[in-house]
Amino acid sequence: MPYSILLVDDESAVREGIRSRTPWERYNFSVVGEAGNGIEALELVEDLHPDVVITDIRMPYLDGMDLIKEIRIAHPATTLVILSGYDEFTYAQQAMHYDVSEYVLKPVSVDDLCALLERLGNRLDQEIKRTQDQERLKEVYQQALPLIREKFLLSLLTTTQAASDQNLISKAREYGLDLDKDEFMVALIESDHLQNDPLQTLAMFEVVDEVCKKEEGSLVFQFENQVAIIFSANSHNQAHYDSVFKKQTYRKAEQVQAYLEKYNFPVVLGIGNQVHRPSAISQSYRQALRALNYSSCYPEQSLLFISDLESESPEEQPGVLQELQANVVLSVKQEMTNR
Numbered sequence: 001m002p003y004s005i006l007l008v009d010d011e012s013a014v015r016e017g018i019r020s021r022t023p024w025e026r027y028n029f030s031v032v033g034e035a036g037n038g039i040e041a042l043e044l045v046e047d048l049h050p051d052v053v054i055t056d057i058r059m060p061y062l063d064g065m066d067l068i069k070e071i072r073i074a075h076p077a078t079t080l081v082i083l084s085g086y087d088e089f090t091y092a093q094q095a096m097h098y099d100v101s102e103y104v105l106k107p108v109s110v111d112d113l114c115a116l117l118e119r120l121g122n123r124l125d126q127e128i129k130r131t132q133d134q135e136r137l138k139e140v141y142q143q144a145l146p147l148i149r150e151k152f153l154l155s156l157l158t159t160t161q162a163a164s165d166q167n168l169i170s171k172a173r174e175y176g177l178d179l180d181k182d183e184f185m186v187a188l189i190e191s192d193h194l195q196n197d198p199l200q201t202l203a204m205f206e207v208v209d210e211v212c213k214k215e216e217g218s219l220v221f222q223f224e225n226q227v228a229i230i231f232s233a234n235s236h237n238q239a240h241y242d243s244v245f246k247k248q249t250y251r252k253a254e255q256v257q258a259y260l261e262k263y264n265f266p267v268v269l270g271i272g273n274q275v276h277r278p279s280a281i282s283q284s285y286r287q288a289l290r291a292l293n294y295s296s297c298y299p300e301q302s303l304l305f306i307s308d309l310e311s312e313s314p315e316e317q318p319g320v321l322q323e324l325q326a327n328v329v330l331s332v333k334q335e336m337t338n339r
Contacts, residue, residue: 002030003124006048008041008055008067009083014106018054018083021110027117038062038070045071050078052120057084057091065094072098079120083108149175153221156278157186157228157285168278177219179278181234183245186284187253189227189260190292191267201225204265211259215252229256230281246274250305257303268295271305 002025009015015034024030032048035041039061045053053071057064068080082095085106095103101123102116141148152175156168172179189208191201205220205227212218212229219230231249235241253269260267272287291304298304 002028003051003121004032004048005029005052005054006033006035006041006044006050007031008035008038008053008059008064010036010056010059012036014056018108018113022113022117023110024117027114027121029117029121038064038067041067042070045075045078049075051124052079052081054081054083057082057086065091065098068095068098068100079124081116081120145175149177150221152177153219153228153230154223156230156281157223159282163279165278172278179232181217181232181278182276183233183235183241183274184276184278184281184284185231185245185249185272185274186281186288187229187231187249187256187269187271188223188285188288188292189229189256189267189269190225190295191265200265201227203263204260204267207259207263207265208256211256212252218252228285229253242274249274253303261302267302268292269303270295271303273307 005024007015007019009018015036019031019034029052032050033044035044037059038055041053041055042062044050053067055064055067059067062070064082064084068082071078071080080098080100081102081104082091082100083104083106084091092103101120104112104116108116152171169180189204191204201222205222208227208229209220212220217232219232221228231245231252233241233245233248235245238244249271253271257267257269270288270291270293272284272289272291275281275284287306287310291306291309294304294309295301
């Protein structure tokens with residue numbers, strides 16, 4: 001399909017000469033309209049949406065530079081060409097400011113017009129190709145988005161590098177996630193029976209995801225043979241909200257556990273303490289992981305809250321004592337499993 005051109009010049013003889021002498025079809029162009037002033041040209045641009053506007057500068061009612069300004073605002077993708085008898089630096093400067101593709105001086109020969117159309121055609125072809133590539137990239141990105149989102153969520157749990165809360169919030173927003181909150185708690189769901197059965201793990205994930213979808217503020221994703229949940233909320237600076245959020249999260253965890261039991265998934269849930277920044281989610285994750293390690297010590301319990309198992313400190317500082325404690329618990333768990 002040929003590229004469409006609108007010719008704008010207040011001299012009808014000039015428009016007629018350009019239109020009749022130029023081999024438009026040879027360069028895949030077609031003149032779809034002509035205008036004798038800027039006002040008329042604007043109306044035609046709105047009606048015809050030409051790919052290219054070739055305009056003179058000095059015209060009645062609305063001159064070429066004002067016309068270009070209006071087109072650039074309303075139709076930023078339109079290719080603009082100035083064809084003028086005025087070789088003035090001021091005009092050239094303005095043309096650059098409005099991203100005019102060509103500034104051609106009159107009088108213009110047929111060879112000049114042919115060379116102009118060849119350049120314009122190549123440029124438009126490249127723009128279309130680039131646009132199509134962008135569309136393809138967007139499509140690929142949308143297909144990959146679930147994996148990108150899951151990788152980001154995993155990084156919230158496992159990262160050891162400090163990241164600013166604002167940076168995490170911005171990145172989450174890019175992936176369609178909302179971390180602009182101040183209440184977070186991580187739950188991990190584990191079942192030894194599903195380690196070698198990915199389909200069962202997926203089925204368990206779908207049950208958990210369906211339960212959590214009933215209320216806002218839960219991010220559910222798979223992590224190896226575990227299913228992770230990041231519960232979140234915004235306190236809106238209400239001092240009493242910590243206890244409210246904790247009770248709500250415990251209730252949600254109990255609902256998840258009840259549904260999993262209903263569908264015959266024997267699981268254990270480990271729940272970490274609440275934290276108040278996106279960058280501290282990994283802290284709650286480590287606590288949830290430690291809670292799971294207590295499952296061998298309390299085999300009759302399927303809900304393990306770290307706050308019931310260990311004394312809570314305002315801000316956990318990983319160190320030698322915590323590492324030693326985790327290793328001891330893990331050793332006990334492994335010894336009891338081997339019996």
